[in-house]
Amino acid sequence: MTTIAERPQAPRRRRHPLRPAWEEEPTPLGRAAKAVVLALVVLAVAFPLYVVVLTSLSPQEAITRAGGLVTVPDGFSLAAYEEILSGGVVTRSVLVSTGLTLFGTLFSTTLTVLAAYGLSRRGSFAHRPLLFAVLLTFLFGPGLIPTYLTVQTFGLLDTYASLVLPTAVAAFNLVVMRSFFMSIPQELTDSARIDGAGEFRILTSLVLPLSKAVTAVIALFYGVGYWNAFFNAFLYLSDNDKWPLQLVLRTYALEGIPIPGAGPIDSVAGGPLPTLAVKMAVVVLAVLPVLFVYPFVQRHFTKGVIVGAVKG
Amino acid sequence: MTIHADEPRAESGQVVGPREPVPPPSRAALRRADRRRRFRRDWPLLVMVAPTILVLAAFHYLPLLGNVIAFQDYSPFVGILESPIIGLANFERLFGDPDFWRATGNTLGITAFQLVFYFPVPIVLALLINSLLSARLKLFIQSVVYLPHFFSWVLVITLFQQMLGGAGVVNNFLRQNDLGAFDVMTNPDTFILLVTAEGIWKDAGWGMIIFLAALSTVNADLYEAAAVDGASRWRRLWHVTLPALVPVIVLLLIMRLGDALSVGFEQFLLQRGAVGVNASEVLDTYVYYEGVVNGDFAYAGAAGLFKGVVGLLLVLGANKVAHLLGQPGVYSRS
Numbered sequence: 001m002t003t004i005a006e007r008p009q010a011p012r013r014r015r016h017p018l019r020p021a022w023e024e025e026p027t028p029l030g031r032a033a034k035a036v037v038l039a040l041v042v043l044a045v046a047f048p049l050y051v052v053v054l055t056s057l058s059p060q061e062a063i064t065r066a067g068g069l070v071t072v073p074d075g076f077s078l079a080a081y082e083e084i085l086s087g088g089v090v091t092r093s094v095l096v097s098t099g100l101t102l103f104g105t106l107f108s109t110t111l112t113v114l115a116a117y118g119l120s121r122r123g124s125f126a127h128r129p130l131l132f133a134v135l136l137t138f139l140f141g142p143g144l145i146p147t148y149l150t151v152q153t154f155g156l157l158d159t160y161a162s163l164v165l166p167t168a169v170a171a172f173n174l175v176v177m178r179s180f181f182m183s184i185p186q187e188l189t190d191s192a193r194i195d196g197a198g199e200f201r202i203l204t205s206l207v208l209p210l211s212k213a214v215t216a217v218i219a220l221f222y223g224v225g226y227w228n229a230f231f232n233a234f235l236y237l238s239d240n241d242k243w244p245l246q247l248v249l250r251t252y253a254l255e256g257i258p259i260p261g262a263g264p265i266d267s268v269a270g271g272p273l274p275t276l277a278v279k280m281a282v283v284v285l286a287v288l289p290v291l292f293v294y295p296f297v298q299r300h301f302t303k304g305v306i307v308g309a310v311k312g
Numbered sequence: 313m314t315i316h317a318d319e320p321r322a323e324s325g326q327v328v329g330p331r332e333p334v335p336p337p338s339r340a341a342l343r344r345a346d347r348r349r350r351f352r353r354d355w356p357l358l359v360m361v362a363p364t365i366l367v368l369a370a371f372h373y374l375p376l377l378g379n380v381i382a383f384q385d386y387s388p389f390v391g392i393l394e395s396p397i398i399g400l401a402n403f404e405r406l407f408g409d410p411d412f413w414r415a416t417g418n419t420l421g422i423t424a425f426q427l428v429f430y431f432p433v434p435i436v437l438a439l440l441i442n443s444l445l446s447a448r449l450k451l452f453i454q455s456v457v458y459l460p461h462f463f464s465w466v467l468v469i470t471l472f473q474q475m476l477g478g479a480g481v482v483n484n485f486l487r488q489n490d491l492g493a494f495d496v497m498t499n500p501d502t503f504i505l506l507v508t509a510e511g512i513w514k515d516a517g518w519g520m521i522i523f524l525a526a527l528s529t530v531n532a533d534l535y536e537a538a539a540v541d542g543a544s545r546w547r548r549l550w551h552v553t554l555p556a557l558v559p560v561i562v563l564l565l566i567m568r569l570g571d572a573l574s575v576g577f578e579q580f581l582l583q584r585g586a587v588g589v590n591a592s593e594v595l596d597t598y599v600y601y602e603g604v605v606n607g608d609f610a611y612a613g614a615a616g617l618f619k620g621v622v623g624l625l626l627v628l629g630a631n632k633v634a635h636l637l638g639q640p641g642v643y644s645r646s
Contacts, residue, residue, distance in 0.1 A: 018445045020532075022539040034440065041437070042456050044513065048471045051481060068484040069474055111364045118360035125347070125354035130361055137372050140624050143616035144596070145603045146378030149392070150371060166371040169364050199356035228464035230578055235604065246466050250582065254470045283470055290462045298455050301521070 049287070056080050056280035063276050080277035090248055090282055096160075097227060097245040101289070104164045104226035109219045111169050116177035117203045122186075131178075138171045151236055162236035163229055163244070170225075173218045180214045181207060213300040220297040227289055249286050253279040382617040386610035395610075402614035412615060414590070415598035416573075422594065423572045425504050426511065431568065433512050434519035435557065439549070441520070442527045454524075457517025465578035468514050472506070473497050497583075500591035507579060522560055530556045562639045570627030573619045595619050 015025070026034075051069045058070045059077035066074070084090040119131050147166060156162040184207060192202050208215065230246040237243060251257055252274045274282075337345075382402055384395040406412050437457065444450045460468065475481050477497040486493050496506050530553065538548045577596040584592045593601075595615065603612025634640070 016445045020536065022536050024545070034443070037440065038444075038453060042453060045456050045459055045517075048475050052471065052474065066484075067488070068479050069481050071481065111367065114360040115364035118357040121354070121357060123350075124357050125350040126358065130365065133365065133368065133373075137368055139627065140376070140620060142372055142375035143379060143613065143620050144599050145609055145613040145616050146375035146381065147371065148604060149378055149381070149609065150375045153391075154370070165367060168367045168371075174364070199360070203360075224462045228462075228467075230464055230466055234581075235600075246464050249464075249470065250466045254466060254473060254582065255585075280474075283467065283474075286467050287463065290459075294459065294462065295455075298458065301458070 052280045052283050052287075056277055056284045058277060060275065060277065068276070069280075077277075080275070080281035083278055084281050084285070089243075090245075090252070090285070092241070093243050093245045093248040094285060096242065097229075100160060100163060100229065100244055101223055101226040104168075104229075105219055105223040107164060108168050108170075108222040108226075109215065112174050112177055112218060112222075113203070113208070113215065115169065116174050117181055117199075117207060119174075120178050120181035122182075134171050134174055148235060157236055158239050158242065159236075160242070163226075163232045167225070167232065170221070173221060177211075177214060177218055180211055184210055216297050217300050220293060223293070224290060245282075245286055249282050253282050379613060379617050379620075381610045382614035384610050386613070388607075388609065402611050403618070405611060406614050406618065411593070412598065415593045415595050418591070419573055419575055419594040422504055422507060422575045423568070426508055426575075427565075427568060430508050430511055430516070431565070433516040435523055435561070437516060438520040438523035438527060439553065442524060454517075454520075457520065459517070460514045461518035463514065465514075465576075465582060468510055469579070469582050472510055472513075498586045500587045503583070503587045503591040506583075506587075507575075510579065519564075522564070523557060526557050526560045527553065559639055562634055562637070566627065566630040566634055569630045570623060572626055573623050 019025075051071055054073060055063060055070045057076055057078070057080075058066075059075045059079065062070055062074040066072075085094075115134070119127050119134070121127065151157060151162050151166060156165065189202050189206065192206050197205075228246060229244055230250070233244050233247055237247075240247070256273060256279065258273065378392060380397075381392055381395070383397055383399060384392070385398045385401075386392065386395045441450055441453055444453070463471075473480065477483070478493070478495060480497075483493045496502050499506075534552045535548055538552055543551065573595055575594050575596070577600070580592050580594050580597050581600070584597060596619075599612045599616045599619070602608050602615065606612075
């Protein structure tokens with residue numbers, strides 16, 4: 001004869017420690033549905049990248065065997081990378097893109113930080129009309145044709161300056177940066193001023209060290225913009241010797257044709273159509289820097305962007 | 313009045329002689345002096361802003377003036393300053409051109425389609441991720457879904473082509489299992505679906521950030537109170553979570569409506585060859601091909617100006633509607 005107390009209990013699921021006491025347990029069906037949806041979301045991003053990287057590292061026989069992209073690891077070969085990095089068009093475009101990204105990011109971030117600080121003091125001389133001039137660029141763009149004609153008039157067609165100057169400062173980044181600077185207590189900068197520091201000194205030794213996170217995020221935004229630069233290069237550079245990587249990616253990987261007049265992919269071999277492995281290797285080159293920098297900056301997103309954007 | 317107060321009073325009998333009344337400095341003079349003082353104090357700040365203002369002046373405000381070519385018979389050989397003004401002739405030609413209306417129709421169609429099928433995705437995604445309890449899992453999924461935002465359009469379209477294209481992974485799989493093949497990368501009829509899917513893949517995760525931020529500001533006590541009052545999960549979602557999101561949703565809707573005529577350039581330029589002009593020509597690509605490719609700068613300038621002005625009116629109008637609905641909108645009335 002067993003009492004109620006002695007009756008074996010049905011095994012209860014352990015409650016999640018973070019689930020508040022008043023909240024009911026989710027149904028098994030709901031739990032499963034959520035897991036499936038989220039797994040699919042993650043796979044949708046990860047699977048294409050996995051297949052592309054795998055194919056770029058596979059020997060030609062494996063690609064032939066698979067009849068296209070390789071989904072199951074089958075041999076290993078760096079031939080595609082050797083081909084594109086042996087000094088041909090792709091190598092040159094990688095160098096162009098790297099230089100453009102480094103220089104452009106430095107230039108844009110510097111301008112943005114300086115201007116954001118210059119506009120961040122309440123009641124400073126003429127800050128209102130200047131800020132208005134910056135914000136207006138947000139609301140109304142000049143349009144493609146007048147911009148093109150301006151770049152042409154300045155004699156910037158077919159120069160790298162045309163990829164940097166027209167888009168050098170993004171109003172959004174400036175506003176985010178400015179609102180972050182404004183959240184720094186003014187007593188801090190005032191005391192530095194009393195100690196005799198000039199504005200530039202205050203910016204470099206006081207404000208910037210406090211704003212590392214937001215600066216990193218803004219620099220990432222600009223950097224990614226320059227690395228991905230396609231439109232301006234497409235518009236302003238007719239000389240395909242100057243092409244950055246994204247334009248080469250388009251002709252080789254998306255359209256699968258050799259670049260007219262630019263010589264073979266590999267300066268040694270003839271000019272065959274790019275093989276699938278070569279195409280995928282170019283794709284990997286185009287993603288690699290983003291994948292490499294991203295984890296270091298990603299953790300600042302919330303801190304940097306949301307603080308700035310919500311306040312602004 | 314001050315002069316009276318300063319005058320020696322007759323009743324007191326203490327007249328010490330005539331005193332020069334000192335007029336106080338006028339308000340304008342005070343302001344001038346204050347401005348001078350502030351300029352002396354703040355000029356280093358102005359020096360810091362100067363490079364940015366110069367860049368914006370040269371590559372934003374100067375081209376803005378360059379929009380006069382829309383009213384000119386522009387010739388590249390004489391330049392903007394010398395080309396004759398011809399009034400609205402370019403616009404008359406523009407509005408009589410069926411290609412222009414086709415591009416406008418495509419643009420508006422894509423905007424409308426994306427408002428229905430793209431716009432809710434980041435919201436749902438944010439709700440889903442916000443409901444996760446494990447902070448580590450949350451962060452992991454967030455990092456993964458943000459990532460494609462940092463890929464270029466060329467890369468995104470190449471990846472789509474390698475997955476869904478004629479020789480892509482999916483079609484390969486279907487063929488190997490004798491299930492037939494399908495064609496989305498070159499089919500003009502399903503182009504709008506393809507464009508939206510690419511957009512979702514690239515940017516829905518990123519679009520989620522702002523909704524996550526809004527969700528993080530909701531007071532957790534409200535949920536508890538609602539639960540104690542007997543509100544179910546769905547009830548709590550409807551009465552506590554969604555009201556917190558409404559201002560952000562309205563704001564983003566306004567911004568999207570204001571951009572109704574811009575659906576992006578690269579995505580359409582890159583796929584124009586594969587799906588054909590009829591389905592993929594949008595206003596941005598139309599301006600590019602008419603202007604830069606065909607060299608008809610004034611005509612394309614008119615199309616671009618039309619797009620810009622209508623876009624601006626749409627933002628202002630949508631913001632007005634938001635105010636009428638009692639929402640803060642993009643900028644407040646002040």
